[in-house]
Amino acid sequence: MEIQIMSLKKAYGKKSALDGVTFSVGNGMFGLVGRNGAGKTTLMRILATLSRPSGGKVTFDGIPLEDTKKIRSFIGYLPQEFSLYPDMSVLEIMRYLAALSDIPGAVLRERIPRLLQQVNLWDDRTKRAGKLSGGMKRRLGIAQALLNDPQILIVDEPTAGLDPEERLRFYTLLDEFSNNRIVIVSSHIMSDIESVCENVAVLDAGHLLFAGTVGALAKKAEGRVFELTISPKEQEAVKRDYYVLSSQSHASDVKIRVLADRIPAGCPVSCAPTAWDGYMELLRQLEKEVGK
Helix, strand or coil: CCEEEEEEEEEECCEEEEEEEEEEECCEEEEEECCCCCCHHHHHHHHCCCCCCCEEEEEECCEECCCHHHHHCCEEEECCCCCCCCCCEHHHHHHHHHHHCCCCHHHHHHHHHHHHHHCCCHHHCCCEHHHCCHHHHHHHHHHHHCCCCCCEEEEECCCCCCCHHHHHHHHHHHHHHCCCCEEEEEECCHHHHHHHCCEEEEEECCEEEEEEEHHHHHHCCCCCEEEEEECHHHHHHHHHHCEEEEEEECCCCEEEEEECCCCCCCCCEECCCCHHHHHHHHHHHHHHHHHC
């Protein structure tokens, strides 16, 4: 399966949410990264056939986006805000949503228990949705998105509000499902994307800044990441002169990780870049362009 996105545009009145976005997505875990308002949710809603583009073209193995019925038969979607029926049990919700999808009863009798076991909700199948924790609700959301055994799973900010253990369990489940399928996951947490995705696209204000492997994104910051050990008094000067990625205070000094076009003064340590560093370098270069 391959998704081809070509010159995709989406406008709301005079506001452009997507402006000529072009890239492709193949099997495996694919990350969609960007700040709030970057266009991630807009793009995902278009791919899920819930919103029509203003221009451009999208195909799924050659099937055009306009063939909505065909595409919906092999897509699963979990929005950032997943609405539940609070007075219905987990099992009732799954059966109700399956009935809406016209899934045969014989299939459901096998698939629903298996999915609830996969997301660790089988023992809670009689619990009302209104009594579920945040992590349990997200897991139920994934289970319903997998009801039609989709070839493409689209998941918008899946770990928002989850603790680290729930986040790990969630991404492990998505990784297992991505074998020979496409899983597109959006997040503003680059470390999550870096750990589970091989390929990634970076959006900002509706524009595509990057599309490629996580390793290629990291290389965007190659030779520009340094760690400085400074006194607390020097912090303001460093923040003024360099793009600070992180800082860690100790008893007598501060370790600051920065992006810089030239080797900083003092005794800097050159660092191997991460995908997060590459992402921040893209934003830094964008800010420099805007500031010209």
